Amino acid sequence: MNIPAEYLLILSAVLFFIGVFGFFTRRNLVSLLISTEMMLNAVDINFAVFNAYCHPGHLEGYIFSLFGIGVAAAETAVAIAIIINVYRNFHSIHIKRLKNLKY
Amino acid sequence: MEYTILILILPLLSFLLLGLAGKIMPHKVAGTIGTLTLVAVTALSYYAAIEYFAAGRDASGVFAETMPYNFHWLPLGDTLCIDMGILISPISAMMLIVISTVSLMVHIYSLGYMEGERGFQRYYAFLSLFTFSMLGLVVATNIFQMYVFWELVGVSSYLLIGFYYTKPAAIAASKKAFIVTRFADLFFLIGILIYGYYTGTYSFTPQTDVLATAGAVLPTALLLMFIGGAGKSAMFPLHIWLPDAMEGPTPVSALIHAATMVVAGVYLVARMFPLFIGYAPEVLHIIAYVGAFTALYAAIVACVQTDIKRVLAFSTISQIAFMMVALGVCTSADPHEGGLGYMASMFHLFTHAMFKGLLFLGAGSIIHAVHSNEKSHMGGLRKYMPVTHITFLIACLAIAGIPPFSGFFSKDEILVACYNFSTPMGVFMSIVAAMTAFYMFRLYYLIFWGKSHYEEQLALYERGACDHEPHKPHESPARMTIPLIILAAITCVAGFIPFGEFISSNGRAYTIHIDKGVATASIILAAAGIALATIMYMKGESRITAKINQVLRTPIKAAYHRFYMDEVWMFITKKIIFKGISAPIAWFDRHIVDGSLDLLAKTAQKAGALIRPMQSGNVQTYSIWFLAGVLLISAILFFL
Numbered sequence: 001m002n003i004p005a006e007y008l009l010i011l012s013a014v015l016f017f018i019g020v021f022g023f024f025t026r027r028n029l030v031s032l033l034i035s036t037e038m039m040l041n042a043v044d045i046n047f048a049v050f051n052a053y054c055h056p057g058h059l060e061g062y063i064f065s066l067f068g069i070g071v072a073a074a075e076t077a078v079a080i081a082i083i084i085n086v087y088r089n090f091h092s093i094h095i096k097r098l099k100n101l102k103y
Numbered sequence: 104m105e106y107t108i109l110i111l112i113l114p115l116l117s118f119l120l121l122g123l124a125g126k127i128m129p130h131k132v133a134g135t136i137g138t139l140t141l142v143a144v145t146a147l148s149y150y151a152a153i154e155y156f157a158a159g160r161d162a163s164g165v166f167a168e169t170m171p172y173n174f175h176w177l178p179l180g181d182t183l184c185i186d187m188g189i190l191i192s193p194i195s196a197m198m199l200i201v202i203s204t205v206s207l208m209v210h211i212y213s214l215g216y217m218e219g220e221r222g223f224q225r226y227y228a229f230l231s232l233f234t235f236s237m238l239g240l241v242v243a244t245n246i247f248q249m250y251v252f253w254e255l256v257g258v259s260s261y262l263l264i265g266f267y268y269t270k271p272a273a274i275a276a277s278k279k280a281f282i283v284t285r286f287a288d289l290f291f292l293i294g295i296l297i298y299g300y301y302t303g304t305y306s307f308t309p310q311t312d313v314l315a316t317a318g319a320v321l322p323t324a325l326l327l328m329f330i331g332g333a334g335k336s337a338m339f340p341l342h343i344w345l346p347d348a349m350e351g352p353t354p355v356s357a358l359i360h361a362a363t364m365v366v367a368g369v370y371l372v373a374r375m376f377p378l379f380i381g382y383a384p385e386v387l388h389i390i391a392y393v394g395a396f397t398a399l400y401a402a403i404v405a406c407v408q409t410d411i412k413r414v415l416a417f418s419t420i421s422q423i424a425f426m427m428v429a430l431g432v433c434t435s436a437d438p439h440e441g442g443l444g445y446m447a448s449m450f451h452l453f454t455h456a457m458f459k460g461l462l463f464l465g466a467g468s469i470i471h472a473v474h475s476n477e478k479s480h481m482g483g484l485r486k487y488m489p490v491t492h493i494t495f496l497i498a499c500l501a502i503a504g505i506p507p508f509s510g511f512f513s514k515d516e517i518l519v520a521c522y523n524f525s526t527p528m529g530v531f532m533s534i535v536a537a538m539t540a541f542y543m544f545r546l547y548y549l550i551f552w553g554k555s556h557y558e559e560q561l562a563l564y565e566r567g568a569c570d571h572e573p574h575k576p577h578e579s580p581a582r583m584t585i586p587l588i589i590l591a592a593i594t595c596v597a598g599f600i601p602f603g604e605f606i607s608s609n610g611r612a613y614t615i616h617i618d619k620g621v622a623t624a625s626i627i628l629a630a631a632g633i634a635l636a637t638i639m640y641m642k643g644e645s646r647i648t649a650k651i652n653q654v655l656r657t658p659i660k661a662a663y664h665r666f667y668m669d670e671v672w673m674f675i676t677k678k679i680i681f682k683g684i685s686a687p688i689a690w691f692d693r694h695i696v697d698g699s700l701d702l703l704a705k706t707a708q709k710a711g712a713l714i715r716p717m718q719s720g721n722v723q724t725y726s727i728w729f730l731a732g733v734l735l736i737s738a739i740l741f742f743l
Contacts, residue, residue: 020730024723032722095722102720 287334294327336368391431483555
């Protein structure tokens, strides 16, 4: 346990912004979903890191990480279901095809 | 007398039943329900009237008004309150009898007259509605309740005039009737509001001390109320709707536009009579002059009309004007010195309702037989329709004022009241009475005497000059002739009712005595009118008639067109009111009022168009905006 906290935080920040970049630039719904998951994982890492380095002996951060993972799993299931339905209706999962949903 | 509430409830229930479920009923059931309801209402009305008058006079010698029902419906302030209830007084008891009798006759008669018509159930539903409203009007405990029912009779009149709604003339007539009477009712409402504001009550008989303070505005309020009454009772110049209202079914004309609704104005003035006589005698004089002019005008017009229902309509206007005059010439509340007109007016209202109802029902029977309203399709009908002929003749004798028929007695009282007021007024009304005799007998001879239209057509047909066999006139079925006979019987005996014993201007008993001079003069004048009609019309239109028509061509044409009163109204409304007032108001509304609102709407639309592209439907654009927002807020939190 002698990895400096900065390394882990840099990892989390990089992971988060890769997610943000992917979310803004990719056009495939599945890619967007993956990007979102990456952002969530970055947040989970942050929780775990701050718990371990700032408040050792407490468990809140870890528990929140576990929560985050659980929520992410559920969210993925819902999102995949939506994507499948989008494909059935539009025969494509290109994000530009979803413009009609604004009405 | 709590059962009197049933007099109102029964016709209302019948209206609801026939109105809601009429369509699924056979004609016979609907007619029976309507008629049986009226039988019950008539029985209750007679019972109530007999019980009321049998209870006798109180210590001061008058029949005390009783209120079996009265509840506060709408409190408007500490003292001002609109009540609903039932008030039985001598005149309302009399009106109950008149309305229920004529209405029952019309219900029975319509079973025959309207047989097989489309909308038969609707017809009976409307008749029930009308009966309900009219009975509610006469038993009203206060002026506002009267106004509510006043409008209800207006609407039922509208519905029944427009009963044949596929006929454009009927639609136009119903609209005209509604608009003209509604216009007059506006003044009525203003009068009521002024009255209520200054006296603090809507009651017919406010406290004397309240009246002392409100005395100055009472004449105005009463005059405005009279204008409302003039609209309903077809006084000149608001009479224009009544002749057109004859487009409705004939029994309806008999019930609404001859016997009951059109006398509502007279009833209103009679109801407010103590106030008129005490605080606004000058308004009574205005009523007398308006009435006298209307009587003459309508009598002249009635002399030249060719549609038999129009003749009767103008004769109705003229007779109602007689009642108005009788009320107007009163100068005191004591029947022995100047208050005779009140009793005379109510007496004439009673007898007129019976014989005018009879005349209209007779006319309906004739129209039923010859399928036309025009005099040229009639003539010589006495052989074909004996019952109608005799009953019609009785009614004509009554309206002409020949003893012993009822019209003589009531008209004689009116003329005596007029002579008491002033000799010119008496002479004037006597002349109008003579004209009444003339035009009624002109009508009688044109229908029942002279050359038969049917026989002429038959002769033409037999010679081969006409390809279809003419329709032979026939007597109407018993359902139609029995009401005629009953009404004729009432017309024969009603004059002998000691009317003054029940109704007089101050409530005390008054014994009617015939003034020999006036009676002789009016009989001679009536006989002269009848004689003139006999010479001119008995054998068809004689040479003398043709000559008179030739000499008086222009005035006769003017009278035929009712002295162009309709055109005058059209000019006033279309050219002056529409162009001068309504059109600028419409322009202001369309361009200024609507324009400012349009401006607001346009601004909102423009603003919307400006920011609409931001909602592209592209999720990633949204998220960029979201990110930008987050960064901005973070920057603000970070640097401030």
